[in-house]
Amino acid sequence: MxxxxxxxxxxxxxxxxxISTFRDSDGLWENHNIDEICSAGCLDWNYNATINFYNQRRVDIKDKxxxxxxxxxxxxxxxxxxxxxxxxxxxxxxxxxxxxxxxxxxxGFLKELRCMACDEIFHIGYEIQDNSNSICNKCASKLRPNIVFFGEAxxxxxxxxxxxxxxxxxxxxxxxxxxxxxxxxxxxxxxxxxxxxxxxxxxxxxxxxxxxxxxxxxxxxxxxxxxxxxxxxxxxx
Incomplete structure (x- = not known):
């Protein structure tokens, strides 16, 4: 029905x-190559830069x-x-x-992290992701922003x-x-x-x-x- x-x-x-998007000519996405911080595989070779970018985005939405x-x-x-x-x-x-x-x-959702191995979801709110909260407490693997990157399922x-x-x-x-x-x-x-x-x-x-x-x-x-x-x-x- x-x-x-x-x-x-x-x-x-x-x-x-x-809230800016990657199609804007200014804002957070300016001076960033989308392939380097929002495409499948970028966490494998560009982990820190990708994490830092989404940290910025999380801070940006806090007061919006x-x-x-x-x-x-x-x-x-x-x-x-x-x-x-x-x-x-x-x-x-x-x-x-x-x-x-x-x-x-x-x-996906900016206020969440996801385990790169077991897919467990963790609520991070507006916090910065750093060494203190980047390891899954269930399987000890790395966490990532719970965002679907281009080329991912x-x-x-x-x-x-x-x-x-x-x-x-x-x-x-x-x-x-x-x-x-x-x-x-x-x-x-x-x-x-x-x-x-x-x-x-x-x-x-x-x-x-x-x-x-x-x-x-x-x-x-x-x-x-x-x-x-x-x-x-x-x-x-």
Whole structure:
């Protein structure tokens, strides 16, 4: 039965909160080669530099605050906990800071470390990863940021596609479509809404019933109203 509403977000959701991405021309990713700090295998030959980079990113998110769009998603998830699924490509914690429950992070979470051998997860919060907390207390292997690097398997994708099979309404917020093909995702849903800052050459508008080209921090009211109206309509059908 297709009865799920999926809110799927990317970096554009957090842009107004000051979280930079590797597609920005400035910020934390500037002067870093992505292949050296965010690609499969980089921990084998560039461990310290990679760890230091994610230490910087963890510090960067500590004082960042959720914007209107994060709060809107949290409100809807709280109001319709069994109907709405929140799935994000973002590794920040702004949805959690907005008190959003059960967020699915497709590409990992900055506030966690993962054992490189046994995959045990450790919560590090905003701490710096250093010699004092880089060894797994279960198997004594090295820990790494719990982030999915380019070229690595993404375990949560299985969860994503399982939920898409039940998707009635799909809401895409703030993603260019370069990492995950949102055109493909839209085909799972009966109705799709897109919110991006501007058009993307690889996202086809005909796949979406509604499109808002503006910051998620200002589009949130329209999106919230759309979702509420859609739920009401379905309940009255």
């Amino acid at each position: 297709r009865d799920k509403i999926i809110i799927f977000s990317g970096a554009g959701l957090s842009a107004s909160s000051g 605050l959720p914007n209107n769009a994060h709060k809107m998603i949290a409100r809807l998830k709280d109001k319709y906990p069994d109907k709405i699924e929140v799935i994000t490509q973002n590794v920040d914690d702004l949805l959690e800071k907005a008190n959003c429950k059960d967020v699915i992070h497709l590409h 993404a375990p949560m994708y299985e969860k994503l596609y399982s939920l898409l099979e039940k998707c009635d309404l799909l809401v895409i917020i703030g993603t260019s479509g370069n990492v995950i093909d949102v055109n493909y995702l839209s085909h799972f849903a009966n109705y799709s809404i897109l919110n991006n800052l501007e058009p993307s050459s690889i996202i086809y508008e005909e796949n979406f019933e509604k499109i808002y080209y503006e910051d998620a921090n200002t589009a949130y009211k329209k999106i919230e109203e759309d979702i509420e109206n859609y739920i009401m309509k379905r309940e009255n059908d």
